Amino acid sequence: MSTAGFSFGSSNISLDSTSLNIGIVVSTWNNHITDILLDGAIQELIEFGLNKNQIHISKVPGAFELPLGAQWHFNSNNNIDAVLCLGCVIKGDTPHFDFVCTGAMNGIMDVGLKFNKPCIFGVVTTNTEQQAFDRAGGSHGNKGNEAAQTALQLLSLSK
Secondary structure, three states, X not given: OOOOOOOOOHHHOOOOHHHOOEEEEEEOOOHHHHHHHHHHHHHHHHHHOOOHHHEEEEEXXXXXXXXXXXXXXXXXXXXXXXXXXXXXXXXXXXOHHHHHHHHHHHHHHHHHHHHOOOEEEEEEEEOOHHHHHHOEEEOOEEHHHHHHHHHHHHHHHHO
């Protein structure tokens, strides 16, 4: 599903940003893509009204490790309200892509359900590097921004 130009519009969300703490776990694999996703997520959260002290960032090696990083955020003493999981998996010639994507997706969902808090799947899964760039600030928007918007939307529903 293409979401080019799609936005929840975080400015329409009714939520007090002053007490929020958001965790972001970002994969260092394909960091030329994930750094852009991270920048987009941070920008969205700051524009909503969070300050940098309310945004807690950790890095993990790859997308498969994102769920554990998210769980560590929720177990931290930072009173984390939501975690964004940002990564990028580009398909190769082997089934490894399927295993990594499925494991990351299921793990991220499980962490959110375990803690009853938003744990957002912000993993770009593409066939080519160009498709990944298109989803990291290119023609299909920035999935980092969208992950932040999704977390804020869900938090507004739970408050």
